Amino acid sequence: EAGVAQSPRYKIIEKRQSVAFWCNPISGHATLYWYQQILGQGPKLLIQFQNNGVVDDSQLPKDRFSAERLKGVDSTLKIQPAKLEDSAVYLCASSGAQGAGELFFGEGSRLTVL
Amino acid sequence: SQQGEEDPQALSIQEGENATMNCSYKTSINNLQWYRQNSGRGLVHLILIRSNEREKHSGRLRVTLDTSKKSSSLLITASRAADTASYFCATDGTSGSRLTFGEGTQLTVNP
Numbered sequence: 001e002a003g004v005a006q007s008p009r010y011k012i013i014e015k016r017q018s019v020a021f022w023c024n025p026i027s028g029h030a031t032l033y034w035y036q037q038i039l040g041q042g043p044k045l046l047i048q049f050q051n052n053g054v055v056d057d058s059q060l061p062k063d064r065f066s067a068e069r070l071k072g073v074d075s076t077l078k079i080q081p082a083k084l085e086d087s088a089v090y091l092c093a094s095s096g097a098q099g100a101g102e103l104f105f106g107e108g109s110r111l112t113v114l
Numbered sequence: 115s116q117q118g119e120e121d122p123q124a125l126s127i128q129e130g131e132n133a134t135m136n137c138s139y140k141t142s143i144n145n146l147q148w149y150r151q152n153s154g155r156g157l158v159h160l161i162l163i164r165s166n167e168r169e170k171h172s173g174r175l176r177v178t179l180d181t182s183k184k185s186s187s188l189l190i191t192a193s194r195a196a197d198t199a200s201y202f203c204a205t206d207g208t209s210g211s212r213l214t215f216g217e218g219t220q221l222t223v224n225p
Contacts, residue, residue, distance in 0.1 A: 004156070035215075042118075042202050042215035043157065056212055091156060102147070103213060105156035 002026065004106035006092050012112045018080035021109045025073070025094030031055075032069055033103065034077050035091040043091055049075065082113045118146075118203040118216030126222040133190040135219040137203030138183075144206045146179055147213070148188050151200045160188075160201075195225045 005024040013019050025032050030051050035043035046065065048056040051072040060067070064083070069075040079086055089110045093103040121136045137146070145164045149157040163170045163179045163186065170177045176189040190197055200218040207214070 033213075040217075042217045045212055045214070048212065093157075102159045102162060103149075103157070105158070107156045 004092055004094055004104055006090075006106035006109050008109055009107065010110050010112075012114065013082055015084055015113050016081040018078065019082060019111060020079075021077045021090050021092075021111075023075045023077070023092030023106060025075070025092070026096070026104055029094035029096045029104070030072070031095040032075050033093040033095070034067055034075070035093065037089045037091055037108070039088070046077070046090075079111075082111075084113050087111055087113045118205050118214065120201070120203060120216045120219045122219060123217070124220045124222070126224065127193060129193060129195055129223055129225050131193055131223075133193050133197070133221055133223070135188045135201050135221070137186045137188070137216055139186075139203075139205045139216075140184065141207050143181075146177075146186050147204045147206075148175075148177060148186075149202045149204060149215075151202065151218070153199070157202065190221075193221075193223045195223050197221060197223050 007022050011019055032049045034046040036046050037043045046060045047067045049069040052069045067077045089108040091105055091108045093105045095101055095103050118137045118139045127133055145162055147162045148160040150160055151157045161172050161177050163177050174191045179186045200220050202215050202218045204213045204215045
């Protein structure tokens, strides 16, 4: 079974530029999550999708972050404009369970904002 | 705010020793999970314990849960250098399905 795929693995941008991250979850997984993990900290949930609907985006900085999940499969997370404090690893995870069962994570996309 | 708080923040042991990590949380939970993260990689699920369970085993892992103290512990027995990683607890609160992670314990197992 293929795992959660994320791209790009690494991205370096200047502040105020924009960036997009892509995630392809495990086939058949209805729930998709985007987490932000700052160096030395635990992952923080940005947004949770159930199929193509948003379940929880209460911690997403909506003035600069946006996310969509087309057709309930792939998802894209965008940051525009980026700030220095957005430097982090952006982790995508998926789950086949209703509610918070076991999550399967991708390898992450590491963003450096200069 | 983060639900789980791991203790200690960092732990360094010799190969063959046991490693114990603790997690405390603030509100009622449906279940508690432990994840492992190798440097530069994604998180990998280790074990899930439900709120009505007190202890669970998986290979060299033993997890306990004390809901009266709102705490859990992860024991890794006979540790190996390959166990070197960060370990996170994650809780699923009864008020919603969001899985909230703690700050993690960095475990170093010296050969």
